[in-house]
Amino acid sequence: MAKTNAYADAGVDISTMNRCLRDIRKMTAATRTAGTRSEIGLFGGLFESPGKGQLLVASTDGVGTKLKVAVMAGKHRTVGADLVNHCVNDILVQGARPLFFMDYLGTARLEPRVFRDVIHGICKACRENGCALLGGETAEMPGLYPDKEYDLVGTIVGVVEKRRLIDGKTIQAGDAIIGLPSTGLHTNGYSLARKIIFERAGLSINDRLPGTRRRVGDSLLAVHRSYLQPVMAVLQRVRVRGIAHITGGGLLENVPRLLPAGCRAVFDAAAWTPPPLFLFLSENGCVDRTEMYRVFNMGIGMTLIVRPKDVVSTLNILQLQQCAGKVIGRIDHGKTAVCIVHP
Numbered sequence: 001m002a003k004t005n006a007y008a009d010a011g012v013d014i015s016t017m018n019r020c021l022r023d024i025r026k027m028t029a030a031t032r033t034a035g036t037r038s039e040i041g042l043f044g045g046l047f048e049s050p051g052k053g054q055l056l057v058a059s060t061d062g063v064g065t066k067l068k069v070a071v072m073a074g075k076h077r078t079v080g081a082d083l084v085n086h087c088v089n090d091i092l093v094q095g096a097r098p099l100f101f102m103d104y105l106g107t108a109r110l111e112p113r114v115f116r117d118v119i120h121g122i123c124k125a126c127r128e129n130g131c132a133l134l135g136g137e138t139a140e141m142p143g144l145y146p147d148k149e150y151d152l153v154g155t156i157v158g159v160v161e162k163r164r165l166i167d168g169k170t171i172q173a174g175d176a177i178i179g180l181p182s183t184g185l186h187t188n189g190y191s192l193a194r195k196i197i198f199e200r201a202g203l204s205i206n207d208r209l210p211g212t213r214r215r216v217g218d219s220l221l222a223v224h225r226s227y228l229q230p231v232m233a234v235l236q237r238v239r240v241r242g243i244a245h246i247t248g249g250g251l252l253e254n255v256p257r258l259l260p261a262g263c264r265a266v267f268d269a270a271a272w273t274p275p276p277l278f279l280f281l282s283e284n285g286c287v288d289r290t291e292m293y294r295v296f297n298m299g300i301g302m303t304l305i306v307r308p309k310d311v312v313s314t315l316n317i318l319q320l321q322q323c324a325g326k327v328i329g330r331i332d333h334g335k336t337a338v339c340i341v342h343p
Contacts (some may be wrong), residue, residue, distance in 0.1 A: 027119055027123040028119070028123060030127060031127055031131065031133040033132040035047050035048040035099060035100070035132070036048075036132045047132065047134060050159045053162055053163070054160065054161055055096075055159065055161075055165060056099075056157055056158070056159055057094050057159065057160055058091070058155065058158075059087055059090040059091050059155070060156075061090060061153070061154060061187075062151070062152060062154070063083050063187050064188065065190040065194065066079060066082065066187055066190045066221070067079060067150065067151070068149070068190070069190065069194065069205070069217065069220045070221060071149055072217070075217070075221060077117045077118070077120050077121040077124075078222075079221075080118045080120065080123075080124070080152070081121040081122070081124055082121075082187050082224040083121075083154040084101055084121075084126055084129060084154060084226075085129070085225060085226035086186070087101065088131065088158075088228050089224075089226065089227055089228075089245045090156070090245055090247075091156055092158075092227060092228055092232075092243065092302075093166065093243040093245050094160060094165060094243075095161075095164050095235060095243075096158035096160040097158055097160070097228070098129055098156055098157070098228070099132070099158050099159055100131060100132040100133070100156070101133050101134065101154060101156050102133075102134055102135050102154065102155045102156075103119075103133070103137075103153070103154045103155075104136060104137045104153040105138045105150055106138075106139045106141060107141070107145050107149070108141065108142045108145040108147055108148075108149070108150075109140060109147070110140050111148075118150075122154075128226065129228050131156070164235070166241075166242060166243055167242075167258075168241065168257075168258030168259060169260060171241045171258060171260055171263060171331055172241075172263065172331065173263060173333045174331065175242075175305050175306065175307060175331040176305070177255070177267070177304075177327065177328055177329035177330060178304045178305075178314055178325045179271075179272060179302075179303050179327075180227055180230070180303070180318070180323055181299060181323070182225060182246070182299055182300060182301030183222045183223060184219060184220070184222035184277060185277070185296060185297070186224040186246075186297055186301055187224050188247050188248045188250075188295070188297065189296045190220070192285065192287070193220065193296075195285070196285035197280075197281075197284075200285060201284045203216050209276070209277065209280065210280055211277075212277070227301065227323070230317075230318050230323035231302070233317050233318075233321050234304065234314055234317050234318065237313065237317060238306060238310045238317070239306075240304050240306055240310075240314075241305045241306060242258040242259075242305035243258075243302065243305070244257065244302065245302055246302060246303065250292075250294045250296055250297060250298065251267060251293050251297070251298065251303070252290070252293050252340070253294060253338075254303075255305075256337035259337060262334075263332070263333065263334070264332055264333070264337050264339060265331060265338045265339070266331070266332045266334075266338075267293075267328055267338070267339070267340045268328060268341050269341060270341075270342075270343040271327060271329070272328055274298045274299040278298050289342065290340070293340055303328070304325070315327075
């Protein structure tokens with residue numbers, strides 16, 4: 001009588017899992033950096049500790065329901081890069097550069113092609129950000145996740161010199177807010193975007209998005225931009241007072257997190273034009289203008305707060321880094337934390 005694998009019959013195939021992990025060893029090895037002290041496969045990853053006078057900065061985040069779009073489109077390489085870049089940006093706001101990254105992928109049943117594609121995207125982004133993929137966890141849990149779907153979470157650890165930590169404490173009225181362009185929705189607002197595009201507008205993943213030359217799937221899966229290189233270039237020459245990553249909560253909630261008491265952010269909505277995707281969502285979803293700025297990034301993926309005398313040099317550095325920043329607002333006195341001035 002042929003032997004059966006009871007665990008595999010229950011939905012968890014350890015042999016397939018181990019084959020997948022062996023297959024990705026070369027990809028992960030390519031992300032090794034000078035501080036890496038272990039190989040993939042140990043119970044814990046090893047990384048050399050930074051020197052004295054430095055702080056470790058850590059963050060954990062996910063990709064949200066953008067994963068559902070990846071499943072609809074059958075494209076899984078971009079979400080891995082989304083995850084890494086999102087986490088890199090989260091610690092960058094404090095002036096930190098990434099050291100290493102760890103991922104978690106949970107699914108009902110592991111599909112080797114999907115797994116390899118996701119890890120490919122993670123490794124690609126780790127290499128681009130100078131960040132080692134130190135390890136992670138892959139879990140098969142039948143009954144917890146819907147069939148064919150998965151969850152993806154990442155943890156990043158970076159380092160910043162104590163004297164260069166950016167915490168927003170020196171922000172004051174008169175400072176300028178410089179916006180850095182996003183590449184799309186990045187990794188926030190997808191629950192609302194999917195409802196508008198697929199339910200209200202009745203579009204499919206392969207339809208052309210009105211107002212653009214791109215398909216819906218390509219527009220929604222545009223990779224979350226990493227701002228590491230342009231922002232680090234600025235930090236080498238400018239004493240930036242505050243940085244905000246525009247994620248969930250949009251401009252209205254992320255920038256105020258930095259502000260000292262008595263300060264407010266005043267945005268000039270006429271200073272930039274949101275890309276067509278955001279205009280489509282607003283019009284077809286009948287979304288209130290204020291809510292659009294709270295749910296979506298509206299074309300601004302990160303903001304830098306600098307002194308007025310540093311505006312020109314900051315914009316010039318960003319331009320050299322092929323990141324077309326522009327002044328989108330200012331810091332003012334006020335009891336309310338934020339204000340958007342519409343034309």
